[in-house]
Amino acid sequence: MRSWRAYVIGSELLRQRLSRELQESEGIALPDYEVLVRLSECDGWQMRMSHLAGQVASSKSRLSHQISRMEKLGLVKRVECPDDARGVIAELTQKGMDTLRAAAPTHVEGVRAHLVDLMTPEEQKVVAALFERVIEHLDQG
Template sequence: MTSVRADPRWLDPDEMRAWRAYVIGGELLRQQLNRELQDNHGLALPDYEVLVRLSECEAWQMRMSQLAGQLASSKSRLSHQISRLEKAGLVRRVGCAEDARGVIAELTPHGMDTLRSAAPVHVNGVREHLVDLMTPEEQRVVAAVFERVIEHLDLT
């Protein structure tokens, strides 16, 4: 938890420029990627991210608690999201064999087909709106900075 100081270290103009560029640029990027997925596949970006994470797992399955952590989502929010994806036939919940209280999210064949169809639109958007705008060195810097932020803020 961050402590509140009586004398905050205000951002200088360069720090403020970096902060605001991140906030606005990140939001505009997510909105654009979401719009492209919605327009072409009727799929929201957060739902696409769930499908991707499940597709990368053995048997297309992951514990809900682990999935929430990987998506930086609350368990409650993820549960509502999985309910919507279940209604669409993209995922299903199954019981955990090792832990009767555990719940597993599983990508369905329809979910995998949807992901395969949507992935080219998403990757083209990521490339066009971010990756191709950076030099290889800038890509390494962005990755290093946000890996450090993730490590610093990871509460799991």
């Protein structure tokens, strides 16, 4: 129970802090930053919406609303999927990439200061292995 409670409270406090730091420095929310990162890592800065939802641990409906809001800000745009008329692709815009580049140092500093630097290299490996196992388990079913 101690581990579970520490994880729940610690992870929520960490997300709140990282989000606040991004909002204050760059005016961007952490979930939007995460979408920008995922898109920036893809060829052509594009990803199918259904796949993106899984990458950011979001429902398709919630991601659709988020992408709509981000489109209004000029950070992303929707593109029709050439292979599937029902599919929709989210694409990072140049403004989105510029926003990501401006926000990245704040995010990296926050993750280091509030998590990575608090762990030994051995603890970092244990945490990574544990959550990779959790993700694999939950992705199976």
